[in-house]
Amino acid sequence: MKNKKKNKILENIRLLSAGAKGVSVGKTEEGKTVIVSGAVPGDLVNVRVKKSKSNYFEGEAIEILEYSEYRVEPKCIHFGTCGGCKWQNIAYEKQLDFKHSEVVNNIKRIGGVSDFETIPILGSKEQYFYRNKMEFSFSNSRWLTQYEISSEENFGNRDALGFHIPGMWSKILDLKECYLQEDPSNPIRLAVKKYAVENGLEFYDVKAQEGFLRTLMLRQNSKGDWMVLFQLYKEMESERIRLFDYLLSQFPQIKTLVFAINPKGNDSIYDLDIQTYFGEGYLFEEMDGLQFKIGPKSFFQTNYKQALELYRKTLEFADLSGDQVVYDLYTGTGTIAQYVARNAKQVIGIEAVQEAIDAAKEHAEINGLKNCTFYCGDMKDIFNDEFLANHPKADVLITDPPRDGMHPKVVEQILKLSPEKIVYVSCNSATQARDIALLKDSYELVKILPVDMFPQTHHVENIALLLKK
Structure with a gap:
């Protein structure tokens, strides 16, 4: 163990088990508990301490000295940035x-x-591909990696459609792929973004609270029927209709398309008026002979x-x-x-x-x-x-x-x-x-x-x- 003026570094910490909320847990030589993010049980790591209490430390792994036998190669290119599948690098068993x-x-x-x-x-x-509902956010401020920032390039268009970066509500990771929902989830999302960029549709600016496209929700049932829900910050009728008609022409799996105008400060749909553009505005799901009606606001196990x-x-x-x-x-x-x-x-x-x-x-x-x-x-x-x-x-x-x-x-x-x-x-x-x-x-x-x-x-x-x- 060594001390720095601003940070304490714990060296050679063997992570012994998994803790609550996906962290890993190890012990110092003196037997004090160390709760670590950014590593896997079984790893041998050096840890930067962020919080020190009488009976435990909390910190992040800054160097992995030995890799755990439980590690596997993550499937997704966004692993480590997205934050949605934090255990993707651990063998499923x-x-x-x-x-x-x-x-x-x-x-x-x-x-x-x-x-x-x-x-x-x-x-x-x-x-993988087990979720029947996914929600994505539009942003005109795409998250840039440290490599991109250090390159000092001019990235021009920063529009993004994807997930919020953990802890940074105004920054969106532009998703290239996602393994949580089966296709055509990925093709629909990518087609929406491509069409929006090519046609100059404004992506939402969360800080200024302005723009046009705000969120995209995709739901499916076990029969392969799909629902698409758009949240729009404001009504732009002709642009909206052209976007919706384009999407319906490309994806016959979409059985209903709904939308809501949301000028609020949050993305919650539960107090919004949902309008149906195409289809019935809902899907049905069958479970051992029982039928359940799934609407845009419905809670249903994902x-x-x-x-x-x-x-x-x-x-x-x-x-x-x-x-x-x-x-x-x-x-x-x-x-x-x-x-x-x-x-x-x-x-x-x-x-x-x-x-x-x-x-x-x-x-x-x-x-x-x-x-x-x-x-x-x-x-x-x-x-x-x-x-x-x-x-x-x-x-x-x-x-x-x-x-x-x-x-x-x-x-x-x-x-x-x-x-x-x-x-x-x-x-x-x-x-x-x-x-x-x-x-x-x-x-x-x-x-x-x-x-x-x-x-x-x-x-x-x-x-x-x-x-x-």
Whole structure:
């Protein structure tokens, strides 16, 4: 170890494991934990310290002395700049090992439980091209690499269509290729950019808040039908129509094309008026005989094939026989609720977003499910004593909260409801473990199943089964 005036450098740090949010973790000779970005577990690195605490360091790898045996060659030319697939340089089997270990460690350390069955992580059959939705941003300020900057060339047109550089909202990486969504995602994006540049269409300037083209969203269903959504900063009708007609003439896979005018300071579409230019304005997705209507604003799992496996496993954990009442908390658009409804007596779904509840009710009608009832409200407020008194007691409770997990008041109400079985689906095993700790006096954690929904990233889902003691 050596000290510099401005930076402390830790030398010869062997990275032993993966940590939260995709970092790697090692130890100094004195046994102090070192949390490192920009490297892979197994690497031997020198680290520039960015944060020093009494029991750990945080820093970035500035030199790799020995490469990990887990490393593989990244598939994408944008790896290291894009930030979207940070684990693309780690062999997929090791990605699964790291994710599995993270979930188990969180449940044991944070949840305070150790005696439970751990089912091996369910890996994704598709490790690339697994997303059914991608969003890209237009910018007149393309991100320049350090090599480009040092070359002092005049790059002229700086228009870009791609992803935001991590931590730099005003800079966009101009994507040449992306391996997250199957074609024609890449050809559509590249065709849009080429047409826009050749025809002088203004790319959005996020700092000045001006321009024409703002964002591009591409959605697809499993049948190969595509939806295209443009956000435009302002209306330029003739230019818009020519662009849309060109795109439709080139890509017959596009079944609907929609757009919104957005002069706001953010890119959120949820408070915008979506206008349909071509098609019906939505797609349908089928999951084991159920139909779901997917619009521009709809939430739907982005990895269709793995989402189907997640729902199948959730139903398997619930082990329904047809005569149980099921509560589905944080039901969203009712996908899990309706997936289990065919095996239940009654399903009661609760969700905070009114548009999601409206979609859930529409889906239930489309699928002819008469045993699903949906309610809208903030979970901690609507899921109260009065609600429990006015509805049938739950035999099985399924909960799939956001990353923050469940509010303590919700956990308290679950304990009052006292269902025989809880199936807890989570996208954040740390907050899931925290909630399990609050339930463990009354419920036994029986088994868990980690599920990899997002290959090449550190993200992992987990299904937990708890039975009343």
